[in-house]
Amino acid sequence: MNKRIALIGNPNVGKSTLFNVLTKMHQHTGNWTGKTVDIAIGRYKNLEIYDLPGTYSLIPHSKEEEVTSDFIVHGKYDIALIVCDATMLERNLNLVLQTLEVTNNVVLCLNMVDELKNKKTIIDYNTLSSILKVPVISVSAKNKSGIDMLIKTLNNFKSKESYKIKYSPEVEECIELFKNEKISRFEKIKNIIDGTNKDINSYLLSLNINPIDSIMQSIYSECEKIVSIVVKKEKNKVKNKLDKILTNKITGIPIMLLILFIILYISIIGASYPSDFLFSMFNKLKIFINNVLTNIHLPRIIINFLMEGIYQVLTWVISVMLPPMAIFFPIFTLLEDYGILPRIAFNLDGYFQKSNACGKQALTMCMGLGCNVVGVTNARIIDSKRERLVAIITNSFTPCNGRFPALISIISIFFILKNKILNSFVNVAIFASIIIISILITLIVSKILSKTFLKGEYSFFALELPPYRKPNFIKVIVRSIFDRTIRVLARAVVVSIPAGIIIWLLTNLSINSHSLIYYLTNIMNPFGLIIGLDGVILMSFILGFPANEIVIPVMLMIYLSNNTMLDINNMNEIKNILITNNWTIKTAICMLIFIVFHFPCSTTMLTIKKETSSTKWTLLSFFIPLLIGVILCLIVNVIFNLASYI
Amino acid sequence: MNLCDLKINEKGIIKEINYNSNIKRRLYDLGFTKGTKIELALISPSKHIKAYCIRDSLIAIRNKDAKKIEISGFNE
Numbered sequence A: 001m002n003k004r005i006a007l008i009g010n011p012n013v014g015k016s017t018l019f020n021v022l023t024k025m026h027q028h029t030g031n032w033t034g035k036t037v038d039i040a041i042g043r044y045k046n047l048e049i050y051d052l053p054g055t056y057s058l059i060p061h062s063k064e065e066e067v068t069s070d071f072i073v074h075g076k077y078d079i080a081l082i083v084c085d086a087t088m089l090e091r092n093l094n095l096v097l098q099t100l101e102v103t104n105n106v107v108l109c110l111n112m113v114d115e116l117k118n119k120k121t122i123i124d125y126n127t128l129s130s131i132l133k134v135p136v137i138s139v140s141a142k143n144k145s146g147i148d149m150l151i152k153t154l155n156n157f158k159s160k161e162s163y164k165i166k167y168s169p170e171v172e173e174c175i176e177l178f179k180n181e182k183i184s185r186f187e188k189i190k191n192i193i194d195g196t197n198k199d200i201n202s203y204l205l206s207l208n209i210n211p212i213d214s215i216m217q218s219i220y221s222e223c224e225k226i227v228s229i230v231v232k233k234e235k236n237k238v239k240n241k242l243d244k245i246l247t248n249k250i251t252g253i254p255i256m257l258l259i260l261f262i263i264l265y266i267s268i269i270g271a272s273y274p275s276d277f278l279f280s281m282f283n284k285l286k287i288f289i290n291n292v293l294t295n296i297h298l299p300r301i302i303i304n305f306l307m308e309g310i311y312q313v314l315t316w317v318i319s320v321m322l323p324p325m326a327i328f329f330p331i332f333t334l335l336e337d338y339g340i341l342p343r344i345a346f347n348l349d350g351y352f353q354k355s356n357a358c359g360k361q362a363l364t365m366c367m368g369l370g371c372n373v374v375g376v377t378n379a380r381i382i383d384s385k386r387e388r389l390v391a392i393i394t395n396s397f398t399p400c401n402g403r404f405p406a407l408i409s410i411i412s413i414f415f416i417l418k419n420k421i422l423n424s425f426v427n428v429a430i431f432a433s434i435i436i437i438s439i440l441i442t443l444i445v446s447k448i449l450s451k452t453f454l455k456g457e458y459s460f461f462a463l464e465l466p467p468y469r470k471p472n473f474i475k476v477i478v479r480s481i482f483d484r485t486i487r488v489l490a491r492a493v494v495v496s497i498p499a500g501i502i503i504w505l506l507t508n509l510s511i512n513s514h515s516l517i518y519y520l521t522n523i524m525n526p527f528g529l530i531i532g533l534d535g536v537i538l539m540s541f542i543l544g545f546p547a548n549e550i551v552i553p554v555m556l557m558i559y560l561s562n563n564t565m566l567d568i569n570n571m572n573e574i575k576n577i578l579i580t581n582n583w584t585i586k587t588a589i590c591m592l593i594f595i596v597f598h599f600p601c602s603t604t605m606l607t608i609k610k611e612t613s614s615t616k617w618t619l620l621s622f623f624i625p626l627l628i629g630v631i632l633c634l635i636v637n638v639i640f641n642l643a644s645y646i
Numbered sequence B: 001m002n003l004c005d006l007k008i009n010e011k012g013i014i015k016e017i018n019y020n021s022n023i024k025r026r027l028y029d030l031g032f033t034k035g036t037k038i039e040l041a042l043i044s045p046s047k048h049i050k051a052y053c054i055r056d057s058l059i060a061i062r063n064k065d066a067k068k069i070e071i072s073g074f075n076e
Helices: A015-023 A063-074 A086-102 A125-132 A147-155 A169-176 A185-194 A198-206 A211-230 A241-246 A252-295 A300-338 A340-354 A361-370 A372-381 A385-397 A401-414 A420-451 A473-508 A516-530 A535-543 A548-562 A572-580 A585-596 A602-612 A615-645 B021-029
Strands: A003-009 A040-044 A047-051 A079-085 A106-111 A121-123 A136-138 A231-233 A462-464 B011-017 B037-043 B049-054 B057-062 B069-073
Touching: A003 A015, A003 A063, A003 A086, A003 A147, A015 A040, A015 A047, A015 A106, A015 A147, A047 A147, A063 A086, A079 A086, A086 A106, A086 A121, A086 A185, A086 A211, A106 A125, A106 A147, A125 A136, A125 A211, A136 A147, A169 A185, A169 A198, A169 A211, A185 A198, A185 A211, A211 A231, A211 B021, A241 A252, A241 A340, A241 B037, A252 A300, A252 A340, A252 A401, A252 A420, A300 A340, A300 A361, A300 A401, A300 A473, A300 A548, A340 A361, A340 A420, A340 A462, A340 B049, A340 B057, A361 A372, A361 A385, A361 A420, A372 A385, A372 A602, A385 A420, A385 A602, A385 A615, A401 A420, A401 A473, A401 A548, A401 A572, A401 A585, A420 A585, A420 A615, A473 A516, A473 A535, A473 A548, A516 A535, A516 A548, A535 A548, A535 A585, A548 A572, A585 A615, A602 A615, B037 B057
Parallel strands: A003 A047, A003 A079, A079 A106, A106 A136
Antiparallel strands: A040 A047, A121 A231, A462 B057, B011 B037, B011 B069, B037 B049, B049 B057
16 A cells, blocks of 8 residues: 655755655755755655655744645645654754644654764664654664665554643643644644634733743753653764864855865866867767768758757757866765855855845855756745845856856956966966855845845844765765756757757848848847947847857857858867957956846746746846846946047 | 853853744744753854854854843853
8 A cells, every 4th residue: 555654854854865765766965954945756665755845843934844834734644754863853853742743643763873973872762762652763864774674664654642742731721622623732732822712812821821932842841851861972062173164264264265266176177178078079970970961962951950050059068068067066066965055154144144135045156056046946945035035036146057168168268378277277266256256246236135125124044054964975976967967968958959940040041141140130239339248149148048058159150150161170269259250358258247147047037936926026037137247248348448548 | 141142162051032932933943942051162254143052953143133042151
């Protein structure tokens, strides 16, 4: 018989890791609070497993907690499998005790037991099980130990009356009043907290009892009592030496900048070789395919359409995009799994405070470096709606991985030093400064938004700094290449084929001996020139709306169609094409600005619409970065023009 | 004395949380209840936010929030 298992637990206790182990699926995991924002469903033989967003409590106050609380209280499932971080049992028990008020069908899974040894902690699982009257299984999802036992326990589970917490006599009296209603003890408690019954309210008030205070006090006293019985530990070891350095007032921020620099350095420099290799390989392949197609006597126009249209854009996208992504994603995932991101948020919170924004926005920005869609979705970890909107609207300011290749190629073409080693350092430094500028502008715009469209009071902010956890290197590398890289690449490939077709049509269909693209780019050219770009560039950004990765390839395609003699055999020749089309250092700077600040890609826009369910905020998310990009480019253009007069 | 007054590595016991029930609930979720032992572990470079050890976890809250949490001294 099928069994439905609801997987719940505090944020960042390894639910998704356990879910992946059980279902052999690949939900993305990370060592920070709030990674899972939606319910994921997976299956192991007869077990249907629902991975719910992490929650501290069943009394929700954020969007993602609501999902879980609703599911546990009203949803259909056979067993609630509660995952606890064995190293923080006391706080985790809060959720356990609350869940036991909803249902007797609970299996308790203590995860991360492998870390207990390090912390010199011993937990008496049998006693814990006999106190709570539910099965207690110790596992280490990371090392896949204890999983068989867990599956066996889930399959053989028999429901029996579980442990119920004793509240203060007054609260228990109030619970009694609901005895004729067919609702769980938890719902009765929730009714008392929410104050739905006036008599109860005034009764408790007359006794000077605040229901939530009294109830939570009872729950935590119980947690402390249970932990004092079952947990033996030598000493608290929450503090970590690494934290002292990473969050130190002198070394903290420089170290984070250094980490950023190193990641970028490895991604950029490391990517250039495979990129060149792919380029030349695809070019050789092109000649070969061309020959084959000619030999089977395909009409010239079709060969041209297939090779100069589809093949060209597709292979460019792959050669410039795949290498940096395949390097960046694994490194980023390693840092994420280790637990660096919350420390970044901790270090930067002072700035976010000054901008009336939430410190967790730093986390959404980090995710945005990978992909803005993920950044926008993860804004759910921010409780206040106002601060969440600020984070969503400004997320596209962080250049995502899809825009890296474009930035890299422009930088490496136009900022060249003779000394090779120095050159690569300078290139990476320019790239890093672009990211730092994007962070500064994010902060400034966040501040402006909180003074204008998104006025409001600051509420409260808490950030959990999880323990550092050694990631499983090989698994992270394999997974991040197969899940993240291939998925993002697939999207770019899917988009680049129709884009290739459109460009080919636009460049090959002509009216009055001029191609359609000629007219289109001419219309846009005057505006393009004002902001230091040109019509072709603007056209490429419009065609690149579905995926930023194709902006540069599309742009080169259009340029090439104007100068048919040119053909690209390697990266270096891109420079010639650009210079023939009147590119100067000014164009390059404006281009860099515009790559970072234009409109978010179509997938990000759809996600923003979904997350905000508001056309207004979606439109603002479109026009704000565009406006900033135009203004900055305009300023650069004016400065350069003035300078040329002097 | 409030939470913000703690010096690094100094411990205290939570006496009172002066917040409306909504924010109180969030603090409860993180394990902040009356009588809980709490220790200042880290100070962010900007000094506006500090991380505290509470119930075996490390929770960062901003100073303006910490000011509303009253504590009493703790001697081991």
